[in-house]
Each structure stands twice: as C-alpha cells, then as structure tokens.
Amino acid sequence: MKTIYQNEKLSKYNWFNLGGPAKIFFKLQSVDELKKFLKNIEDKKYNFHILGAGSNTLFRDGGFDGVVIKLGNNFSYTKLLSENEIEVGAATLDKKVSDFASEKSIAGLEFLSCIPGSIGGAICMNSGCYGEEISKIFCSLKTINFEGKIETYTKDQIKFFYRGNNLKKDLIILSVILKGVKSDKQKIQQKQKKLINKKKETQPTRVKTCGSTFKNPKNKKAWKLIKLSECSDMKIGGASISQKHNNFFLNNGSAKSSDIENLIYKVKERVYKKTGTNLDLEIKIIGKN
Numbered sequence: 001m002k003t004i005y006q007n008e009k010l011s012k013y014n015w016f017n018l019g020g021p022a023k024i025f026f027k028l029q030s031v032d033e034l035k036k037f038l039k040n041i042e043d044k045k046y047n048f049h050i051l052g053a054g055s056n057t058l059f060r061d062g063g064f065d066g067v068v069i070k071l072g073n074n075f076s077y078t079k080l081l082s083e084n085e086i087e088v089g090a091a092t093l094d095k096k097v098s099d100f101a102s103e104k105s106i107a108g109l110e111f112l113s114c115i116p117g118s119i120g121g122a123i124c125m126n127s128g129c130y131g132e133e134i135s136k137i138f139c140s141l142k143t144i145n146f147e148g149k150i151e152t153y154t155k156d157q158i159k160f161f162y163r164g165n166n167l168k169k170d171l172i173i174l175s176v177i178l179k180g181v182k183s184d185k186q187k188i189q190q191k192q193k194k195l196i197n198k199k200k201e202t203q204p205t206r207v208k209t210c211g212s213t214f215k216n217p218k219n220k221k222a223w224k225l226i227k228l229s230e231c232s233d234m235k236i237g238g239a240s241i242s243q244k245h246n247n248f249f250l251n252n253g254s255a256k257s258s259d260i261e262n263l264i265y266k267v268k269e270r271v272y273k274k275t276g277t278n279l280d281l282e283i284k285i286i287g288k289n
C-alpha cells in the first residue's frame with residue numbers, strides 16, 4: 001500500500017477544503033513504518049505537522065514545506081477494556097467513539113457525537129461542548145516522538161486547559177484510553193440525539209468551515225462580540241461569516257486560504273477596536289503563503 005506521497009494537495013484533508021501541497025505526505029499505518037521513515041530522513045531537517053481529521057486546521061495556499069503525517073486506518077479502532085473503559089486509536093473519529101461507548105452502555109462520551117474531528121485532535125484541542133470536554137473522561141494516552149520513542153502519559157501527567165494541553169508538540173498521539181460511567185443505553189442514545197439536534201439548531205451544517213474560529217474569551221462569547229462589532233456581513237473573496245453562527249467562517253467554494261486568513265485578521269481588528277477584546281485563534285493556521 002502506498003504510504004508516502006509527494007506534493008500531495010492538503011485541500012483534500014481539511015474541512016475548509018483549502019491549502020497548497022505538502023512536500024511529503026505520510027499516511028502512517030504502523031509504528032515500524034514511522035521508525036523506518038525517520039531513519040531514512042535522519043540527515044534532513046524537515047518540519048513536521050501531524051494532521052487529524054483537519055476539522056480545526058487552515059492550511060495556507062503555499063502548502064507545507066515539510067512532512068505532514070496523517071495516521072491511517074490501522075489507527076482507527078475501538079476496544080472495550082472494562083465495563084466503563086475503552087481504548088481508541090488516535091485516528092478514530094469522535095462520533096465513532098461516542099457511538100461505540102453508547103453501544104456498550106457507557107455514558108459521558110455523548111458530546112463526542114457532535115464534534116467532527118479525530119480523538120488525537122480532540123486531545124490536542126481539549127475539545128468539548130455543552131459543559132463537557134475530553135479532559136473529563138481522559139485516562140491515559142500513548143505517543144511516539146520523532147526519534148521513534150514510545151511513551152505513555154497518564155491523567156496526572158498532563159495539564160489540560162480551555163482548547164489545549166501542555167503536552168510537548170513533537171509527539172504523535174497513537175492511542176487514548178477514555179473512561180465513562182456505566183448507564184442505560186437508551187438514555188445515552190437520547191442524550192446523543194439531543195446534543196446533535198441542539199448543534200443543528202445553532203450551527204451551520206454542510207458548509208466548508210472549521211467550526212469556531214476564535215476561542216471564547218473568559219465569560220464572553222466570540223460570536224456575540226463579532227456580531228456586536230458589526231462584522232457579520234464582512235466578506236473577502238470567497239470567504240464569509242456564517243449568519244447562523246458568527247464565529248464560523250466559511251469557504252463559499254471559491255475562497256483561497258488567504259481570503260479566510262485575511263477575514264480573520266480583519267474581524268479580530270474590528271472586534272478589538274469596537275469592544276477592546278483581543279480574540280485568540282482557536283483554529284490552527286499552518287504552512288506558508
């Protein structure tokens with residue numbers, strides 16, 4: 001199976017459908033493969049980027065001048081460890097993990113059914129919604145670094161905060177152990193449905209977006225500040241702002257990455273001028289112009 005691609009278009013691998021090529025794109029299927037690859041490029045000083053489902057990543061138009069690593073299918077799996085604990089591969093989509101937990105009557109993972117990323121991405125972003133976040137159900141994870149060293153980190157070794165954690169950035173998360181509470185399957189399924197419907201009511205669907213562009217400042221909502229600052233109708237090229245949720249920026253089909261990025265900075269500046277609040281980015285902007 002082909003695993004290494006040159007000049008692979010990154011627009012195929014993110015929710016904005018944007019971005020130039022990666023010099024090397026490595027679809028990782030096993031730890032041994034990674035070790036071999038790292039040995040072969042030992043003498044080259046490549047930059048690395050680890051990509052999950054790309055639901056929080058804007059790649060720039062110039063692409064990425066280095067190696068983009070994406071975990072392949074072998075890292076997408078779910079395994080029951082005990083009556084309320086599961087191990088999941090880092091490439092597994094959050095929805096699949098939520099459904100697996102629900103199937104096994106484990107509560108506490110329902111919120112994952114409305115986050116479109118992978119578990120690796122969810123750990124990096126400490127993703128969550130409606131008062132829940134992955135740190136609350138997290139037990140431990142396994143990583144590999146760019147020297148091929150495998151390590152395990154437990155809950156007390158990682159500090160999670162709003163949309164992030166303090167793990168070193170040169171670690172590829174391989175698998176994660178999550179823990180919920182044994183409960184009634186029907187109740188769990190109802191909660192999943194309720195949360196999914198709530199999301200549909202307040203956020204746009206079937207659009208090219210990476211969700212919330214900015215983090216919510218303490219005790220404030222980024223979308224409200226954007227609305228208050230009269231940015232809702234702002235557009236640059238093919239980039240605009242969702243009328244349903246003003247913190248969701250959209251590629252209307254013809255946007256370049258630079259349109260989205262310029263719109264982000266324009267909104268940030270206007271919000272600061274109008275409200276005095278400096279919005280911080282939630283999405284990751286990667287690559288060169």
Ligand SMILES: Cc1cc2nc3c(=O)[nH]c(=O)nc-3n(C[C@H](O)[C@H](O)[C@H](O)COP(=O)(O)OP(=O)(O)OC[C@H]3O[C@@H](n4cnc5c(N)ncnc54)[C@H](O)[C@@H]3O)c2cc1C
Pocket residue numbers: 015049050051052053054055056057071090091114115116117118119120121122123124125126127128129171172173174209210211212284
């Ligand atoms: C429609 C929509 C709704 C959303 N709703 C929510 C929401 O309710 N709550 C929320 O928190 N977010 C939400 N998001 C944002 C996004 O889905 C989350 O941040 C998600 O967890 C990102 O996962 P990903 O796999 O797509 O990560 P990516 O975008 O691929 O990457 C995000 C970060 O994680 C790192 N990363 C990914 N996988 C690994 C790995 N295996 N090892 C090491 N690092 C890794 C990347 O390097 C990058 O820094 C939404 C996005 C969309 C498009």
